[in-house]
Structures are given as structure tokens and as C-alpha cells.
Amino acid sequence: MAIFPLCIRDLRYQPNGREVLAGIDLELGDEGITLVLGPNGAGKSVLLRVICGLVQPSSGSMAWGSERGTRPAQGVMMVFQRPMMLRASVVHNVALGLKPFELSRREREVRALAMLERIGLADRAGDSARQLSGGEQQRLALARAWLTRPRLLLLDEPTASLDPSASAAVERIIREIRTDGTRILMVTHNLGQATRLGDDIVFMAAGKVCEHTAVQPFFARPRSDEARLFIQGELPWRMRFPGP
Structure with missing residues (x-):
């Protein structure tokens, strides 16, 4: 079943009367990397959780291809800023992503x-996943999601707590x-990251999409x-924009 375009209309989330998402309108095609920017409290992470079904919106609609409703379509995966690692080996944590598929344990x-080879962690396959560094755990979480070949991958600040070298490794995997x-x-x-990775930008503020552009x-x-x-507040130098 086709899940694109994903069309979100007037999506609202109001827990205890507090407006977190205030009428989101957004449409996503089937290709590229869209970066979601905005100040703290804009509703960025909540939007991702609504899309993947972890949070039930108060109102609004999502259309996955020709299917309407707020339930996520199959083929949607999410990776969090702090991924969960089981008390098991690195290879077992990756193979976990294939559990829903009809594959033998050996095939998984x-x-x-093979996926660990692609992300540069094959030499850690037998180690405990919880012994990995933060950057290695994030690469492992990406590998676990990638292995299922998702149609849509939602990433919530996957490099927020990583040093530049670890961030670069994660960005390479995202591009792949x-x-x-x-x-x-x-x-x-990270505005620099947005310019390196993004095809387009969704800018959010106060629970709304203010801009969606290249x-x-x-x-x-x-x-x-x-x-x-x-942009003026986040960049380490003062930008001047041309007049209208």
C-alpha cells in the first residue's frame, strides 16, 4: 500500500487543555530528507510521536496515500535521541528489528x-550493546530501523548529545x-546539520508550521x-537578511 503523500491537516494535541500542536498542516512526498527546526517547546518531537502513533492527537487528520486516519501506516519507524538497548549482544539488538518478519533465527x-558491517560495528557484534558509546548506540539504533527497510523514518535529534566525530558517522548512515x-x-x-543533510526545512513555532521550504x-x-x-539567535554570528 502506498503511504505517500502523507497529508496532515489541522492536527491538534491539547493534553489537559494545553495546546502543544495548534493546527499542523503539512504534506510530505516520497523522497528526501526533511529537517524540522524550531525553538524548544515548538512541538517538533510531539509531531513525530503523533505521526508514528505513540501519541493520539486531539483532533485533525492524516492521509497516508489514499488512506485517511491518524493511525500510522506500516513501514513507519522512529529512532529517539536516547535509543533503548536490550541487555543483550550488539547483533541481537539489531536482529530484534526483524522479529516481526517470517525469518529463521539464522537468517535474522x-x-x-551484514548490517553491522555497513555501519562499522561488525567487530562489536558479540559485545553487550549497553557497553557501546553513545555514538555507537545511535548507529546501532539506526541499523535496527534500517534493517526493516522502512518507507518513512522519523529521527528525533539523533546527534544531540554526540561529539563531532560521532555525529559525522551518524550523518553518513542517515545519507545512506x-x-x-x-x-x-x-x-x-543543529543548523549546520540542517544545511548538510536537508532537502527541505519545516520550521515550527508555538505548535504550528510557519514555513516549509527548500x-x-x-x-x-x-x-x-x-x-x-x-536563525539570528542560533547562529554564532549576526545575520542580515535582504529587505522584501
């Missing part, structure tokens, strides 16, 4: 080992996943005041 292990045919929607606060015009000439102030 063979595929998991995109090249492999997976659509990616990723939250980040990367270059977003940074060159943001249309909303919220985006303009955000």
Missing part, C-alpha cells in the same frame, strides 16, 4: 551481521538510508518573523 542473524530509498523526517537544533531559500530569506529571529 546473517542479515544483522536516504539513498536506499527511505523517506526521512528529522528533528534537529533549505537554501529558508536560510537565505526566511519568510516568517519567527524563523528569522530563530
